[in-house]
Structure formats: structure tokens, C-alpha cells
Amino acid sequence: xxxKNTKAFGTEAADADLKQMTIERRSxxxxxxxxxxxxxxxxxxxLHTARNDWGGTVxxxxxxxxxxxxxxxxxxxxxxxxxxxxxxxxxxxxxxxxCSSCEQDLEQYCLNGFTGTYGGxxxxxxxxxxxxxxxxxVVTEGFVLKIPANLDxxxxxxxxxxGVTTWSxxxxxxxxxxxxxxxxxxxGLGHMAIKLAKGLGASxxxxxxxxxxxxDAKDLGADEVIISTDSEQMxxxxxxxxxxxxxxxxVHDVNPYVATLNISGTLVLVGYLGGLxxxxxxxxxxxxxxxxxxxxxxxxxxxxxxxxxxxxxxxVSEIEMIDMQQINDAYERLLKADVKYRFVIDMASLKQ
Ligand code: NAP
Ligand code: ZN
Numbered sequence: 001x002x003x004k005n006t007k008a009f010g011t012e013a014a015d016a017d018l019k020q021m022t023i024e025r026r027s028x029x030x031x032x033x034x035x036x037x038x039x040x041x042x043x044x045x046x047l048h049t050a051r052n053d054w055g056g057t058v059x060x061x062x063x064x065x066x067x068x069x070x071x072x073x074x075x076x077x078x079x080x081x082x083x084x085x086x087x088x089x090x091x092x093x094x095x096x097x098x099c100s101s102c103e104q105d106l107e108q109y110c111l112n113g114f115t116g117t118y119g120g121x122x123x124x125x126x127x128x129x130x131x132x133x134x135x136x137x138v139v140t141e142g143f144v145l146k147i148p149a150n151l152d153x154x155x156x157x158x159x160x161x162x163g164v165t166t167w168s169x170x171x172x173x174x175x176x177x178x179x180x181x182x183x184x185x186x187x188g189l190g191h192m193a194i195k196l197a198k199g200l201g202a203s204x205x206x207x208x209x210x211x212x213x214x215x216d217a218k219d220l221g222a223d224e225v226i227i228s229t230d231s232e233q234m235x236x237x238x239x240x241x242x243x244x245x246x247x248x249x250x251v252h253d254v255n256p257y258v259a260t261l262n263i264s265g266t267l268v269l270v271g272y273l274g275g276l277x278x279x280x281x282x283x284x285x286x287x288x289x290x291x292x293x294x295x296x297x298x299x300x301x302x303x304x305x306x307x308x309x310x311x312x313x314x315x316v317s318e319i320e321m322i323d324m325q326q327i328n329d330a331y332e333r334l335l336k337a338d339v340k341y342r343f344v345i346d347m348a349s350l351k352q
Contacts, residue, residue: 001124002027007350008134009324010062014052017328018133020350023062025138026124030077032138035087040132041066041158041317042343043188044249044271045091047331049119054273057119064132065091065117066160066344068153072136080141086153088145088307089137090160091297093117093129097142105301107143108168133324135350145304148311155316158188158342159307162317164298166193166245167306169268170200172295173243177201182237182244184228184257186213187334189247189270191318191341194220196306197245199313205237207244207257210337220318220341234260239288247271255281258290266291317342323349 003024011018028034046063048054067089071081081087094115095107102110115121118131131137147156166189175181179202183193186208197204198221205224206217214225226233237260244257244267254276257267269292280292298306310316318341322330330343 003125006135008062008130009327009350010060010130010133011050012060014050014057018050021060021062023060023130023134024125025136028073028075028138029124029140030075031140031142032075033071033078033081033087033141033144034073034136034138035067035069035089035144036072036136037067037069037132037134037347039068039154039157040064040345040347041161041188041319042322042327042330042334042345043161044334045161046131047334048249050331058128061119061128062130062133063118064134064345065089066157066162067117067132067137068147068157068160069136069347074141078141080146081144086147086149088147088156088160089117089132089139089143090145090164090303091117092300093120093139093143094123105299107299108297133327133345133350135347143300145300145307148307150311151314151316154321154344154346155319156307156310157344158192158317158319159310160303161297162188162192162342163196163310164303164306165189165270165295166247167196167309168298168302169243169245169270169295170197170202171302173266173268175200175202175243179203179243180241180262181205182207182241182257182260183222184244184246185248185271186210186217186341187247187337187339188317188342189245191220193245193247194222195315199309199315205241216340228256239263241265243268245270251275251277253278254292258284258292261288261290264289266293269294270296317344319344321346325349
């Protein structure tokens with residue numbers, strides 16, 4: 001298959017900085033669109049992947065799965081887009097389309113494994129997929145999203161991952177008016193969880209380790225902020241919440257949060273991947289019919305529904321714009337939880 005060289009930013013090893021490199025994008029197949037990338041959000045998963053936190057990263061790795069841009073070329077059978085349209089790409093660029101998950105619009109749970117926007121298996125070029133820290137991307141139109149025209153384009157980018165990852169559990173667990181939702185961690189995912197839960201009509205509490213984030217959380221829509229390291233404050237919300245979305249990226253004790261669930265409440269882990277320490281105590285779960293669950297990103301139809309909802313409710317991410325060349329510093333700041341509340345790369349900086 002023919003390919004085209006493209007400028008990108010990526011890393012050659014877990015302990016190396018990201019730097020400029022050249023990658024290849026495939027020539028358009030009939031159902032493909034080519035997108036000039038204008039903005040790309042910086043997810044904590046980009047950092048986990050670049051540094052091989054989860055194991056299995058194939059190098060070179062080019063992260064980036066919060067992509068917005070403009071269609072520059074379309075294949076002969078494309079019907080959803082025309083050249084010049086705005087478009088978005090999130091964490092998925094392909095799936096088998098035939099398994100029971102895909103048939104239910106749950107491509108993120110594809111039984112044959114979805115193709116991640118980066119670090120997935122590119123069936124066309126038979127190597128790893130490369131993400132959005134690049135000039136352009138070629139994606140089959142079924143995995144490309146339409147962007148509401150009324151929203152700030154750079155601030156839309158984080159909706160493609162942070163938005164849908166928090167939206168999906170809110171919808172699955174039927175959050176609406178009268179629901180009591182809590183969010184653990186005020187970073188990229190956490191701040192979108194607050195905005196989306198508020199948008200759906202819930203009351204929202206933030207659990208944070210960082211007292212300095214209290215005012216920001218309230219400005220974002222949180223009704224209440226509980227400093228999770230303060231056991232007295234934690235006691236005040238015992239037995240309160242219908243749904244807790246836990247976005248913390250590293251191993252942490254979830255037992256104190258289970259204690260704040262209402263009867264039949266659910267704590268959904270979306271951040272940390274791996275075994276829990278200290279171990280999860282089942283006693284309060286059994287005696288209160290409580291659940292501890294997990295959730296990964298969202299399907300394509302669900303992502304479009306979230307984008308449309310954000311268009312109607314004027315919801316976007318709070319962003320700090322950076323140049324591509326600042327990405328290594330941005331990762332260091334992510335590790336210190338020092339981001340308000342999502343870095344977005346102005347991809348024009350890669351053209352310089
Ligand atoms: P982020 O912007 O870095 O935010 C994480 C927040 O968690 C921090 O701001 C901090 O909030 C809190 N935190 C950080 N380290 C902590 C620790 N050791 N203990 C307790 N709290 C801590 O990250 P993000 O981009 O939102 O991503 C969050 C996690 O979700 C990452 O692991 C990412 O890979 C994962 N993720 C999962 C999915 C999915 O589909 N399930 C999708 C995207 C991302 P406070 O200062 O308020 O405490
Ligand atoms: Zn992400």
C-alpha cells in the first residue's frame with residue numbers, strides 16, 4: 001500500500017523525551033478521510049504509553065487521541081464528510097464491526113480487540129498505529145466524529161477522550177436530575193466529569209487531595225469539595241452517592257470512597273489499571289449492595305451523542321494551549337497534577 005510521509009512527535013524509548021520524527025500515513029482507501037490536525041489534547045494515557053507504564057508499548061510511539069481538525073481529502077465512497085468539514089477522532093480508529101459488542105455500538109468492547117488511535121495494530125500497514133501528535137491522520141469515516149460548529153475548536157479536543165470516558169459511565173448508570181454523583185481527582189477526566197454530570201442535572205461532589213483546587217472545582221460546577229486526605233471531611237459524606245467516577249491514574253485505596261456510596265451505589269474506576277492495594281473490602285459492598293466497576297472510553301455513536309450534547313449545552317474543556325515542542329514539560333506537569341485542566345497542543349507549532 002502506498003504511504004505518505006508526515007511530520008510527527010513521538011518517542012523511541014520509555015526513558016527518552018518526545019522529539020520530532022517522520023511517520024507514514026496510508027493512501028486513502030475508498031472509505032477513508034484525511035484530516036489535517038489542528039489541535040490535539042494531552043491525555044494522561046499518552047504519558048502512560050510513552051513511558052511504558054502499562055507494558056507493551058511498541059516504539060516509536062506517537063501518542064495523541066483527542067484530535068480535531070479539518071478534512072483535506074476523502075475516498076471515493078465517503079458519504080459522511082466533504083473536504084473542508086471539521087472532524088474529530090478519539091481513542092478508536094477501527095474495530096471488527098461484526099462481533100456482538102460492535103453490533104451494539106460498543107466498539108470499545110470489541111471482542112476481537114478495538115484498534116487504538118495509537119499503539120494499536122494497523123491492519124493496513126501491519127505495524128503500530130500512530131496518534132494525533134502529527135500533521136495529519138487517515139481514518140475510516142465510520143470512526144470519525146462530527147464537531148458542533150458553535151464550540152471553540154481547541155477546547156473541543158479533550159471531549160474526544162476525557163469527555164466520552166466520563167460521559168459513558170454517567171449514561172450507563174442513568175445519571176440525571178436528582179442523582180448524586182462524586183468525582184475523584186480533578187484533572188482532565190475529572191473536570192469533564194463535573195461538567196457533564198452537572199449538564200445531566202446531577203448534584204456533584206469532588207474528592208481531591210489538593211485544597212488549592214477547591215475554588216476551581218466550584219467554578220466548574222461542583223456543589224461540594226471534599227479533601228480526601230481529611231478523614232473528618234470524608235465522614236461527612238458517608239453513604240451519600242449513587243455513582244462515583246474515580247479518575248486517579250495510580251494505585252490508591254478505594255475503600256474510603258466505597259464508604260461514601262449510597263445503598264446500591266457504584267464506584268466506577270476509569271483511571272488506574274491493575275490490582276487494588278490495599279485490597280477491596282467486600283463487607284460494605286455485600287451489606288450495602290454496592291458495586292465497584294470499570295469502564296473504558298465510549299463507542300462511536302455514544303461519542304457523537306456526547307459531542308451533540310456538549311454543543312447543545314455549550315460544554316467544552318478548560319484548556320491550556322501549548323506548542324508541540326513543550327510536550328515534555330507538559331508531561332512533567334501532568335505527573336505533578338499541575339494542569340488546568342487539559343493541555344491542548346496547537347498543531348500549527350509542528351509546521352514551524
Ligand atoms: P490527569 O489530568 O493527570 O488527572 C488525574 C488527577 O488524579 C490529578 O489531577 C489528581 O487530582 C489525581 N491524582 C493524581 N495522582 C494521584 C495519586 N497518586 N493519588 C490520588 N490522586 C491522584 O489525568 P487524566 O488525563 O484525567 O487521566 C486519568 C487516568 O484515566 C489516567 O490513568 C488515564 O490513563 C486514564 N484514562 C482512562 C480512560 C478510560 O477509558 N478508562 C480514558 C482516558 C484516560 P487531585 O489533585 O484533584 O487529587
Ligand atoms: Zn485519553
